Amino acid sequence: MVAESELNTGVLLFLPYRALENRVFAALADAGFDDFTPAQARVMQRIGPDGTRLTELAEQAQITKQTAGFLVDQLEKAGYVTRVPDPTDRRARLVCGAAKAHAAKEVADAVVAEVEREWEEHLGKRRMKQLREALTLLREITDPWA
Amino acid sequence: MVAESELNTGVLLFLPYRALENRVFAALADAGFDDFTPAQARVMQRIGPDGTRLTELAEQAQITKQTAGFLVDQLEKAGYVTRVPDPTDRRARLVCGAAKAHAAKEVADAVVAEVEREWEEHLGKRRMKQLREALTLLREITDPWA
DNA sequence: TGACATTGGTCAGAGTCTCTGACTACTTTG
C-alpha cells in the first residue's frame, strides 16, 4: 500500500476530477456561494429537477440516509433547498432545489464548461471526444444508476 | 446546483473512480486489512518507496499537515507505517511503509489489475488505450505534482 | 381483510476527519 512509479487508472481518473471540483468550488465561493460545504454540494448535485427523495439522494451519494438527512438540514437552513411532501407517498418528502441553488448551478455550469474547453484545447478535439466516449461507455459497468 | 439530464465530464470521471476504489477497499477488507479507513488509505497510497515527509503527504493528499499527522498516527498504531528521522534534515521525519503496508498493496494492486482487465474487456483494447492516453495527457494540466 | 415484511424517514449517541491558530525546533539566507 505504498506508491509506485506507474500510475494506475484510478489515480488517473481522480486527478482531473479533483482539479475540476476544486475549480468549481473556488468559483462558487468567489461568487458568494460560500455558505455550503463540499459534502453538502455532493448531495445537492443529485437533486433532480422535480425534487428527489432523501433515500435516493443517500444511495446515489453512497452515504447513509441519516447522513443525507443531516446534510439536507444544513442546506435547508442555508436556503438552498426545501422539503415538500411527496404526493405519491405520505411517508416521503421531496427535497427540491430553491432559487439560490439554481443560481449556484449556473455559476458551476459555467466553470465546468470553461474547464472542459481548456481540456479540449490541451487534448485536441479528437482525443477529448474519445475520452468522453470511453467514460460514457464505462459508466455502463461502473454506475449502479446508469 | 441541481442535477441535469446530461452528465458533465466531472461526474463521468468520478463514477469509475469511485467504483474502483470501492472494489479495492472491499477486497482489502476481505483479505483481513480492515483496520484502516479510506482517509488513512489515501495518505498511505502516497508514501514513496524510500519514505515521504509528512508535509509532502499532506500536500499531495490536499489536506493540512495537522490532519496528515493525525492520520499517520493511526496508521502507525495499526502497524502500517513507521516514522524514521530524515538523515538530511533534523527537523523532519520520513513516513515509511511497513511490511503490513506492502502486503496490503499487493492485494490492492491485484484488484486494480483485475478491474482494469474488466474495463478493457468492456471498452475494447483500443478504447482503453485511448482512455489512458487522454488521462495521462490531462494530468499535465490537472496534477500539480506532475 | 389482516398479519407481516418493506420502505421512507427521524432521533440519539459516538467515532472519525478536518480545519484554524499558536507554538517549538531546525535550516536557509543575507
Added chain:
DNA sequence: CAAAGTAGTCAGAGACTCTGACCAATGTCA
C-alpha cells in the same frame, strides 16, 4: 549572527459519517 522560512506538534472546535433503535406509511399475500 539575525531574520525568515520550513517541518512538525499541540489544542480546540466544527463538520461528517456511522450504527442502532425507532415510528409511520405502504406493499404483500394467505
